[in-house]
Amino acid sequence: MKEKRLRGWLCGILLLLAVLTGVCAWEIYRSYHGLEEQEYTIRSDKVDAPVTFAVISDLHDHEFGQNNEELVKKIRNIDPDVILMDGDMLNDISEDDHVVITLLEQLTGDYPVYYSLGNHEENYMARQKSKRLWKDIQNTGAVLLDQTYKRVSINGNPICIGGMYDYAFEVDGAGHMSKKDMDPKTLTFLETFQNEEEYKIMMAHRPDSFIFGEAWKTWNIDLVISGHDHGGQVILPRVGGIYGGDQGWLPKYDYGEFHFDTVKNMIITRGLSSDKKVLPRFHNPPEIVTIHLERAK
Numbered sequence: 001m002k003e004k005r006l007r008g009w010l011c012g013i014l015l016l017l018a019v020l021t022g023v024c025a026w027e028i029y030r031s032y033h034g035l036e037e038q039e040y041t042i043r044s045d046k047v048d049a050p051v052t053f054a055v056i057s058d059l060h061d062h063e064f065g066q067n068n069e070e071l072v073k074k075i076r077n078i079d080p081d082v083i084l085m086d087g088d089m090l091n092d093i094s095e096d097d098h099v100v101i102t103l104l105e106q107l108t109g110d111y112p113v114y115y116s117l118g119n120h121e122e123n124y125m126a127r128q129k130s131k132r133l134w135k136d137i138q139n140t141g142a143v144l145l146d147q148t149y150k151r152v153s154i155n156g157n158p159i160c161i162g163g164m165y166d167y168a169f170e171v172d173g174a175g176h177m178s179k180k181d182m183d184p185k186t187l188t189f190l191e192t193f194q195n196e197e198e199y200k201i202m203m204a205h206r207p208d209s210f211i212f213g214e215a216w217k218t219w220n221i222d223l224v225i226s227g228h229d230h231g232g233q234v235i236l237p238r239v240g241g242i243y244g245g246d247q248g249w250l251p252k253y254d255y256g257e258f259h260f261d262t263v264k265n266m267i268i269t270r271g272l273s274s275d276k277k278v279l280p281r282f283h284n285p286p287e288i289v290t291i292h293l294e295r296a297k
Contacts, residue, residue: 024282031281032273035064035074038287040257042265043296044222046199049155054080054111055289057205057227058271059089060120061099062286068103071272071288075107078290081154083111085142086227087118087165087205091275094124101136108141114150115142116163116203118228120275147189151198157293158198164189165205169213177214194220199293201225207253207268208246210260217261223291224266231255231270234282242279267291 054075064070075083089100107113115137125133137144145163152159168190170181179187193200200222202210207226210216232241232254244251258266272286 027283028280031284032062032286033064034285035070035272036285036287037074037078037290038269039290039292040267041292041294042223043294044199045296046222047157047159047293047295049157050295051082051154051157051159051293052078052080053082053084053201053291053293054078055084055086055225055267055269055291056272057086057088057269058118058230058273059100059103060273060275061090061094062273063099064272064286067106068099071103072106074288076110078288080111080290082161083107083113084161084201084203084225085113085115086203086225086269087116088120088227088271088275089115089118090120090124092120092123092127097124097133097136101140104137104140104142112152113140113142114161114163114203115144116205117144117146117165118205119165122165145203147185149189149193149196151196160193160196160198160200161203162189162193162201163203164209166209167206167213168204168209168215168219171213175213177218179218190219199223206245207266210263210266211247211253216263216266220262222264224263225289225291226266226268227271229254229268230274230281231284233274233284234279235270235284237283241284 090097125131147164149160149162166186170178172178202221202224204210204224204226206228210224229244232244232251234242241251241254243249244254255268255270269289270284270287274281
C-alpha cells in the first residue's frame with residue numbers, strides 16, 4: 001500500500017515537473033519568436049495632424065523568418081509614417097552587419113527610417129577598428145543620428161528627431177546635475193536641441209541617459225525613446241523585469257510609458273531579442289512599439 005502511494009506521489013511530481021518544464025520552454029520560445037505590437041498614444045498641442053511611429057530596438061542579429069520577412073510584414077501592416085531604430089540591432093561580436101543592413105534595405109524604400117546607435121554598435125565598430133557600419137547604414141537611405149538631429153515635416157507637423165548614445169548628465173559630489181562637467185559636445189547638442197520649438201523626440205538607447213543624474217528634470221524634451229534593458233530580460237507577473245543594466249535588480253523603469261518633469265514622456269521598449277545573457281528572455285515577447293502622436297484635446 002505504501003509503495004503504491006509512493007509511486008503515486010512520484011508520478012505526480014514527475015508530471016508537475018514535466019508541465020513546468022513545458023511552460024518554461026514555451027515562455028522562452030515565445031520570448032524570442034512571438035512578435036507582438038505594443039501601442040501608445042501621446043497627445044500634444046505642438047501637432048495638428050496625427051503621426052504614427054514604429055519603434056524597433058535590440059534586434060541583436062535575430063531574424064524573424066528569412067531576411068526578417070515576418071518583422072517587415074508586421075511593420076508594413078502598421079504602415080507607420082516614420083520608423084525609428086533605437087540601437088543594438090546587431091551584436092558587438094557579429095561577423096558583419098548583414099542582418100541589419102538587409103532589414104534596412106527592405107524598409108527605407110517605403111518609409112523614412114531614423115537610426116540611433118546602441119552600445120553594441122559602438123563596441124562593434126571599436127572591435128572592427130572602423131566606422132564602416134556608419135556608411136553601410138547611410139547607404140541604405142536611413143538617417144543616422146549620433147548627437148545630431150533633423151528638423152522634419154511629417155503630415156504637416158514640424159518635428160525634431162534626435163539621437164544620442166552618451167549620458168545626458170554628469171553629477172557633482174552630492175549627486176546633482178553638473179553641466180560644467182559634461183562633455184562639451186554633448187552639452188552643446190542637448191542645449192541646442194531643447195531650444196527648438198518643434199515637437200522634440202530623442203532616441204537614447206539607454207534609458208539611464210535621462211533617468212539618472214537629474215537629466216529627467218533638466219532637459220526640455222517632449223519624448224525620449226529607449227530600449228537596452230530588454231524589459232528586464234525575465235518578466236515576472238506583478239513584479240516586472242528582473243534586471244535592468246545600470247538600474248540593477250528589479251528596475252523601476254523596465255519597459256512601458258513614463259512621465260517626468262521636463263522630459264515629458266519616455267517610452268522604453270522591451271526590444272526584439274537579446275544577446276547572450278546569463279538568463280534567456282522569459283515571459284517577455286519581442287515587440288514593435290507603435291506610437292500614435294495626436295493633437296491634445
